[in-house]
Amino acid sequence: MKLVVRVKLLPTPVQAAALAATLHACNEAATWAAQVAFEERAAKPLALRKHTYQQIKTRWNLGAQAAQHAIKKTCDAYTTLRANLRNGNHGRPGSKRYEKAAGKPVAFRADAAQPYDDRMLSWQHQQRTLSIWTVAGRMRNVAFTREPGQLAVVAAHRRGESDLLCRGGQWYLLVTCDIAEAGQNAHPVGFVGVDLGIVNIATASTGERYSGRRLNQCRAADRTLRTKLQTKNTKSARRRAKKHAGKEKRRARDLNHKISKRIVAEANGGTSRASEAERGGAPVAESPWKI
Structure with a gap:
């Protein structure tokens, strides 16, 4: 099982400045490599490395590993772009949206992850x-x-x-x-079907339903607040909008995670409820979104 843990760093001001300079340099190098890949039609790691590796090390003072990762990040971005274009996520070929996505090189934010x-x-x-x-x-x-x-x-x-x-x-x-999962059953004796929706976020074949009403009400309130702050556009309003940014996404992600954990607990016959309570989670029966 793959698990991503977000570890918080506590750098001193000098250390934070060095980290910021590193992110900026790596992303500038990746953006330049993306421009070269677009012009030379070389979006594969080996081909792009021949065009950019030495220049990245010299121009941005990156170490060998950092330069390799900047090139690989560029190639991965083009792989994702091609997949999105192929799957129609940017519209049909020839459309304005499609041509806009396909007709320019990939660019990275100055603070993109490295x-x-x-x-x-x-x-x-x-x-x-x-x-x-x-x-x-x-x-x-x-x-x-x-x-x-x-x-x-x-x-x-x-x-x-x-x-x-x-x-x-x-x-x-x-x-x-x-993390290795112990005791995996290769031959399950049953299954639980889950239907996803908007009015009900999830409906399990066991009959359990998880309502999206509260989440939709929060989204409506968030939209109203954003509109109000953008209309006001004062310094304090911009500061509050910046503080509020991403809150709706984090709330939805947290709620989806909790619902999925409870569905798994129900499928296991309640065996996971004790461990959920030990981690501080609310009991399944008390979930406010459960109908």
């Missing part, structure tokens, strides 16, 4: 610090924090790359953990 591998990042779990590569050199003793249970998962099951991310002035590492 992948780190074990050569660029090392953990000291006992001290709760880490050592991380930056354009200013190797930076040691960067503090991090998270709920103790989640940190134990990171220490035991971390695998592959971690993504450096800045959101709202806060620094995070998105850590991928690979």
